[in-house]
Amino acid sequence: MGTSRPARAGQYLALLAYLVFLAFPFLWLVSTAFKAPRELGDLHPTWIPKDPGLDNFRQAFDEQPLLQAAGNSLIAACSAALIAVAVATPMAFVMARHRSRLTTAATGWVVVSQAFPFVLVIIPLFLILKNLHLINSLPGLIMVYVVWSLPFALWMLVGYVRAVPPELEEAAAVDGASRLRTLVSVTAPLLAPGLVATALFAFITAWNEFFFALVLLKSPEKQTLPVILTHFIGAEGVADLGPLAAAAFLATLPSLVIFAIIQKRITGGMLAGAVKS
């Protein structure tokens, strides 16, 4: 509104610089995906493929069950995101509003769980899931993803909850609403941007997660995309670059599309309205 013309131009320029920096490896990935094998060995690579074709995509689909893996990934990532947000929000609410030893313990857990080498946690986790008969099953993997994204979810949500003016909740409490009611009808709507950001985080983390999926899933028909992607990589890190790029490009799309659709929610300006009313 009050921004001057040169300032606007500067903003666009800065944004462009950001996007070039952030997106160019992706554009390179796209370019690689459409190149023929012969062009991949070129000493002077070009951005635009000289002889673009879909061979890499065809080969990728031919060699690996990409669609099935994408379906598994989608189920795992969506469930993990929804469950993580559903269980983390109430706890974050309690942590943010009541300083108790629980808060301290939870904070400590967040630090330890993120700072301790996860490779050492995998084996006991494996044994526990085995006893719960959750090895080689998507529900087991989803539970692991939920727990794995909780530290971030809790920490961020606590921050978002703290930023919601407590007066609103207190007003509701005076009106006689229960804690849960307050949470659902007053706090949650104000938290919407934070909830969406958290869900997105959980989704992308689960969508890209590799090691747990590798270790916990055995049957070929249950594998997720990141594990399937490594099947394009051979001994000594030799990659079947064309099909790998094609498959990786497709694997990246869902996250981008979902984000393009929900990005408005993250900055929907809901709070401004709520405070006014």
Add this chain to the structure above:
Amino acid sequence: MNSATKKGDTGRRGPSRRGSATTGGATDFGTWFLVLPALIPILVLSVGPLLYGIALAFTDSQSGRTAPTQWIGTLNFSDLLHDTLFWDSFRIGLLWAVGVTIPQFLLAMGLALLLNQNLRFRWLARALAIVPWAMPEVVVGIMWRLVYNPDAGILNETLRTLGFGEGRDWLTGLATALPAVILVGIWAGMPQTTVALLAGLQNTPHELHEAAALDGAGAWRRFRAVTWPALKPIALSITALNLIWNFNSFALVYVLTSGGPGGRTRLPMLFAYEQAFRYGQFGYAAAMGCVMVAVISVLLAVFLAGRLKGGADE
């Protein structure tokens, strides 16, 4: 266990200011109702394995089934004390963590502010901005290896086209390897930070912004006076988490350099990973993990002290 914890909780909640002020015993049940869905999976799938992992640090646990595991007290820790290679990698890890986290935060802040402006094609810019995050880590590593390739990489190719000489061997030069991987680290972690900050920016009361603008406050003044106070809790949380994550990241560097050249990019997590998964020395690796946790805790304690104080003021 359930009733015991509940009773304990009631006893402990007394001093808590707001908890006792608003409601009585009924809410305690309500509180637990709110907390349990997250707490149970955390206890079973995270705290359990973590305690097990930490306990390993006091054993001589190894891979395979031939050698029985024994408690060996703090022997692993005293060995670790003399492991100069580990402390070298620790130094590299700190350099890397700070070198990635700070630029990451500053750049992400700038980007979040831009994306919060009412610019055209904002939706597209936002979607493109999360590209690094949306790409699987293995693929990110491979793509950047292609970018840095001394012969056919686009980085050197661009430098040559622009007339900046023949370029360098970025990932394998003893001097350039660490800066080169740090750049990838910044790149890879920016979207998360940006999205978190972008969501946080929504807590800035719009009216205050307008009022400040009417008062003739410059952009920087408005940021300091209005935006930053509202954003601070989020900014602190995400920076603290970034610091932990970065200190502990290794998959990216593993694909890029495997810790080379000459150990110049061997992060502590990579070190612990090799110890556990390459050489099967679970006990020793767990001890490394404990030391890493301890150091990070100290680092964060300083950081969190400020955060908690800030929280107490609200």
Add this chain to the structure above:
Amino acid sequence: MRVRRLPAALAATALLLTGCSAAERGPDEHGVITLRFQSLAWQKESVDINKRLVAEWNEAHPKVRIEYVQGSWDNVHDQLLTSFEGGEAPDIIHDASDDLADFSYGGDLADLTDLLPARLRADIPQRSWSTATFGNRIYGVPFLQEPRVLIANARLLKASGVRIPTPGAPWSWEEFRQVAKKLTEDMGANRYGVAWPLKEPVSATLNLGLSAGGELFRKDDDGKFRIRFTEDDAVVPGTVHNQVNTDGSASSATLGMGGSDTLPGFFGGKYAMVPLGFSYRQQINEQAPKGFEWTVLPAPAGKDGPAQGVSPQTLSVAEDSPYKKEAVEFIDFFLQPRNIVRLAKGDWMLPTGTEALKDPSLRTAKDGWATGTALAAHLRPAPAQAVRGYPEWKDKVATPAYQEYYSGAIGEAELRQRLEEDGNLVLARYQR
């Protein structure tokens, strides 16, 4: 309160952990048993052949079903380690001999010595068996291997008029150095006679070092391995070091590259020769620009001839598998000479089996097959892969030391000192 919750959580965990027992497995209601075969086949042709062989077996053996599981070279070690610790490993395991030592010593793999059929024992030469033998027990069946060869730009080689080596008369290391120098002079500025892709410097150096009599690891009278870096051990590293730092005939930029990273420069005429594994021919065949002429030359030879070390691909059986006999029967079927020829061609590698090696399709001059086949008799077990502590020595001591030596940051004296002193400290910890 806190004191009470912690033991409770611990107790719950302990309950879960101790309740752990080996998975119950047995025939299903029709008496059919199922074995999991985890293959690392990667090239499309080789995956197809693997799957076809499994289908053929299932057709012929309705009571013993094999389930094909796709693994990946990229993460096989981590995945197997976790599976073994959790007691969920596949029954039949595809891997490489240099990855087997710890699993064998750790008791995760089955001892196959008495299970292997006589045909298979006789078909594969003893020097191949010894790659997968640890403590006199056989833990894997070595079936495919690849020597390191020099892949060269035929035109540049012809133009400079150097002697073209053959498996019968390979270059000596000194001759190789002169040839690289000559090529570099003929090629012009910023071009190099040779590109050494040494992302993994240790295995490349040790394997090629065998030709010059380099052993590095020596077993002392007390039965313990110690590292002694002799003059013979210095031949191959010295050649590389001098090519990069003295002659300027090898590019320093490729030292940290993997094999495939050097290919654009090779195709673009920037490098005349690249030492690569035999199977890289597949990639070159696929990516080389039209009209690019390449040829396969034997690696240089030292006083021990064209000898070099290899770590063959192997098939093993998990110790936990209740169906070891059936698993070995499948391996025997899988590795019939006619099948192994298909596998070798699919992966562009050499079979270990003598019968399969006689196949005429592996002896054609096309794509350099004949050169590789002629080298097969000179392939020996990679040095030190059976030495306990080798992986740690490799990562922590040898890799950085060789990397710094090749790039010119340190000299031979310091290389020797680090390999020996730091190295023997690591080995001592494993051989107490």
